[in-house]
Structures are given as C-alpha cells and as structure tokens.
Amino acid sequence: MKKYTVGIPDEEFIRGKVPMTKEEIRILTLAKARIEREDMVADIGAGTGSISCEAALQATDGKVFAIERKPEGIELIKVNAEKFGIENLHIIQAEAPEGMEQLPQLDRAIIGGSGSHLEPILDQLDELLKPEGRIILNCITVQTLMQCLNYMRTKENYSYETIQVQVNHWEQVGPYDMAKAANPIFIVTCVKNK
C-alpha cells in the first residue's frame, strides 16, 4: 500500500453505509490537531474510523483511542485499521462520555460526534487533557457549535479558534464543469494553556 505523508483519500477507506467525514474536512481536522509522534489521542464518535486511522498513522509512537457506540462503526474501524496495518489503535465500544474512564492522559482529542452529550464529554476531556493539549470539534449544527463556544468561554485556561469550511466540487458533465456543494462544517480548535 502507498504511504502518503499527508492525507488518505476517501476511496481508500472501507465505509459501508456509515457516514464518513469527507477527505477535505478530515485533513483540516487533523492539521488543526497538530498531532506529534508520541501523542495519546482520543477520537470520540469515531464513525468509520477514518480519522482514528489517520491519527494512528501519525502518532506512530503514541496511541489512538476510538470511541464509537454503533456496532457497524466498530466493525468498520477494525477493518480499516487492519487494512492500513495499524497496531496502535484501541477501540472502545461505548456512547461517550461512557467508556472515557478507560482513557489515559491525552495530548489530543477529536470529537466527530457527541450525540448530545457534548458538555459531559468536554468535562471529562478537561480532566484528561495535558497542558497545551488540543480538542478539535467538528460540528454541523448551530447548537453543538454554541455549546462548545459557551463551554470554552467559561474556561479561563482555554483559547479557541473557529473556522467554517465549505467545499464545492466542480463535477465534469460533458463539456461543462458544474459546482456541486457540500454542506459547510465548523471546526473548533480548543487549546489548553500551559
């Protein structure tokens, strides 16, 4: 298998019918996470495991913990980890914040899905996250975004950055290139102080 240094394309993941973070959003999420080789990383709401797998390939001397509640998701994470020859990925089948008691102290946490439990998840992460640690939240709803911003604004020991990304794919239709919009996503990057 090819070893890309940055970014695995969508088509290399096995995904079934589980929704998957799109390539462009996944790579931006990982870039904002700034994972280093020895990092301990949590991926909460791991879905197909596409982010967990890429994170694990980056944190080669660290570990990634994927938390996912759905059995189909768990199966896909396993299959994808195997496909990419990943051995530093630990899978926890649970609906976060449940299962988070199994996590070690963390350098990075990525939240792809919080199932309406964002605040208790952030509370738990706050206990686990090391100084200068990072939490990256992907969200598609105003409510989840607002909860995250509200949370971070009340914490004096965090700073955050919010971007909203919209990608239009220009598809080739006969002699034309036509825009096909993808839904915009918010990516919030929360950094814990030293």
Added chain:
Amino acid sequence: MKKYTVGIPDEEFIRGKVPMTKEEIRILTLAKARIEREDMVADIGAGTGSISCEAALQATDGKVFAIERKPEGIELIKVNAEKFGIENLHIIQAEAPEGMEQLPQLDRAIIGGSGSHLEPILDQLDELLKPEGRIILNCITVQTLMQCLNYMRTKENYSYETIQVQVNHWEQVGPYDMAKAANPIFIVTCVKNK
C-alpha cells in the same frame, strides 16, 4: 522545534510582505498532492516558500525545487528552509517556464502562481511528469482556472478534479463570535495516467 506530522501553522513561517497561501489552503493543496517520501517535487511560483518547505519535510528522501521570480521571495524561501532545517530544497530564481529546464523528471508539481504563463508551464510539466504524477494548481481567477481546465480537457492522458474552498474565520469580538470571510480558492488536481 516541534515536528508536526501534518500541517505547519501560518505563524511559524517568516513571510515579510509577500502574500502567503493560508494554512487551510496549504494543507489541502499538500493533501491533494499526496507526496511520497522519495518524490521529486516542483513548486512553481513559490512565494514565501511555505508550500515548498512543507513539501520538503514530506519528501524526506526526495527533493523539492522551488521556482520564484521575486528576490524577496527567494530570500524568504531561504530563511524559511533554514528555520525548518531543510536540506532537500533547491531554489531557482526565474519566472517560469524559464528555469524549468533545470528540473528533473517529476512526481509532483504544485503551481501557486503562473504569472500568466500557465500554458507553457503545463507544456513543460507534461514533459517532465512521470506516469501517475500529479499537478496541483491553486487559483483565484476564473481565467487561470479555465486555462487549466481547457488544457486538461484536451489531453487524453490526464484526469482532473476541481474543488473550490471557502473558509470563514469566526473571530471573537467581546461576547460574540463573528464571521470573517476569506476569499475562495480553486484547487485543481491533475493526474497523469499510468
């Protein structure tokens, strides 16, 4: 210095007053390039060298050739390469397609600026690019986009993908988070057949 596995943040580059590809666009451009360790890469219209430097850190067993016409750009590329301890980056001061005769056979080419010489640059790249090689074009004008699409549509041995990316930064202003738009960019990924 920290070694990020994916994506160097904007603030770590020295940039002077030369315009620099923004973090999010740089990381997406590099992801689309899918650089492998031994790759020979050209960065045409290298500007501050931010893309050249990140590419060089990825192609650790390959080489990156940065072509830039402006003396300030050349100076910044040198300074940035030194800052990141890069030794596999070769700088060519020229206005492409001039200077391209110094390039070896290429695995990847990134075009950040073509100074209205896009077609002759693509002609030269077509001669240099290996099978399965990739050309990534960043463009902000309809004309450059159209020239690239027209070129690729006439070549039977290329396929291409076009995305348009728009990033809004939500800035913190007192108790509010307000959107600050960045200009949209087209990223065209051209792949040469086997």
Added chain:
Amino acid sequence: MKKYTVGIPDEEFIRGKVPMTKEEIRILTLAKARIEREDMVADIGAGTGSISCEAALQATDGKVFAIERKPEGIELIKVNAEKFGIENLHIIQAEAPEGMEQLPQLDRAIIGGSGSHLEPILDQLDELLKPEGRIILNCITVQTLMQCLNYMRTKENYSYETIQVQVNHWEQVGPYDMAKAANPIFIVTCVKNK
C-alpha cells in the same frame, strides 16, 4: 429619480461612515419580509435607513417605523428618506427595546441590529405582531443567531426558516476576474401563526 420595482442599488444611498447592509442582503431580507402595500413595518437598528427606505417604498399605503440609537444614523435616515421622496417613514431615536412603546400593531419587523437586547426586543415584537406577521433577523454572530433560534423554539406560535448567505464579488483586475469574499450573513425569517 428612477423607480426600480425591486431593489435599490447601494450607490443610491447616502451612507457616510455608518455600516450599511449590502445590496444583496438587503434585497433578500426584504424578499423574506414579503411586505404588502398596507403593511405596518418596524425596522429595528435601522443604521443608514437603507432597509427602512426600501420598505417604505413598498408599503406605500402603510408605514415604516425606523428605530436607531445613533445620531449619525438618524441623520442619514432623514437624508435618505428625503432623497427618495418618502413620506411614510417615522423615525424614533432610541436604543430598542426603548422607543418600541411608540410602535403600532405590526405586520412586519426587520431587525438589523439588536445591540445585545434581542430577547426583550422579541418579547415586545411578540406583543405587537399581528397573526401571520413576520420578523426578519439579519445576524452576523453565532450568539445572536442562537438567541433567536432558542426564542423561536420555545414559542409554539411561530415557525422559522434560517438561511446563511455568502456573496463573492468577482472583481476585474487587468485581464483577470478575481474573487473578493464578503462576510456571510444569517437571515432568520420568523412567521407568527394565524
């Protein structure tokens, strides 16, 4: 002066240094308001009065009440109303919800600026708004958007629609057309039940 049937271009308004809702957003806001000829309309946070003036030209047999706190704004509203020969526009200098006790029963309300008093303004509007009346909120912050959505979600007698609009202007620079982004705006349309 020309009488446009839909939409007055930006350059026809006198604006000084007061920020003005851009043409495209103003016309969409007015379209969502669906003003009818006899309507009683409030424009809260009227700024330069560009929306008030267009609304007044539509509600020819009704009235528009512009509430604005800043003296420069009040001056511009007067000047613009005069320029367009408008006689059905009443100006109230106050920081809403102050001044709203002067309002009659309303068919339409447009909120361009709420100065962090959105909830009491909505409470007042709720008392004034006739059945099938409409409130249109323009907002640029997540917090104002969220306050509006929260408010409307707790009221059983309202339905709402939210759009986010982003306009890129493609400027002509020599032989090129280059994108210049404008900040995205949320437009929330709230409709009171019969």
Added chain:
Amino acid sequence: MKKYTVGIPDEEFIRGKVPMTKEEIRILTLAKARIEREDMVADIGAGTGSISCEAALQATDGKVFAIERKPEGIELIKVNAEKFGIENLHIIQAEAPEGMEQLPQLDRAIIGGSGSHLEPILDQLDELLKPEGRIILNCITVQTLMQCLNYMRTKENYSYETIQVQVNHWEQVGPYDMAKAANPIFIVTCVKNK
C-alpha cells in the same frame, strides 16, 4: 392572491419536474435587472417561467417575452402566468437564438439557460438591447461564465459585474439546526453604455 411587492416564494409556483431557479437566486437576479414599469424584457431559457412571471408583474406597463424550447416548460409558463393573472407575458417556443427574431427592442434580458448557444444569443441581444439596457446571466458552469466574461471583455460598450452566491439552508432536525448547502450560482450583470 396576495400581492407581494418583492419576491414570490417558491411554493407559489407550479413547477412539475422542471428545475426552477430558487427563490433567493430569482430575487437577486431580478434585483440586478432593475426592471422599470415600462420595460420590454426577454427571459431566455425560461424553464418554469418563475422569472418571467415575476418580471411581468414588475413591468406592468411593459412586456415580457419568455423563450423556452421544452413543451413541459411552455405548459408550466402558461399555467403560472394564468395563476398570477398575468397578461403581459408572451411565450415563444424555440431554442434560442431561434425565435429571437420575434423580439422587440429590449430594456432587459435575463438568461437562465443558453443551451451552449451563449455567443449567438449575446450577439442577438446586443442588436436588440437599448442603451443602458441590462443583460443578467445566471450560470452554474465555469464554461458559461467564461464565455460571458470573454464576450463582455471584447465589447467596449458594456461593463459588467459578477457575483457568486451560495445559500445554506439551516434545517430543523429535532433539537438541532443543520446546514444544507445549495449549489453556488454566478450572476453576471452586463450593462450597455449610453
């Protein structure tokens, strides 16, 4: 039927399965057209007639000519015109530039669809368009946009403005508001000199 002063909502048009310009784009297109009461207007590629109908309601003392090639389109235009009680709308079943010989001197032309005949259509319009007349082009492909810009750049007696509009609808899903993207559209406004 209600008489809106600006903008007819999508749901009031009968549309069958013919694609229809969305409300937000239709209203912006009409605003850029700046139709006056006595205007002679052509709507080329009229589709369901939604733009033709709104234009006809604005140009109350003028006329609108809708050119459409598809029989289903023609049928819908008739039905919609009848629904809105419109009597100043003339329908021409033809694939433009065919049928354009039936057009009078024009104040405004709106091009919703050009079926790859944009240049001959623009040539014809150039002959028909009065000084200070306006042509508004909606387009979703890079090629159509580029053809229009190229055409206008070669004509000394036109100026043009290009905007790209993207609208995200935030849908209510249980307790959440989630973004649903619509494809971006280019709107080119071409103005003939005096």
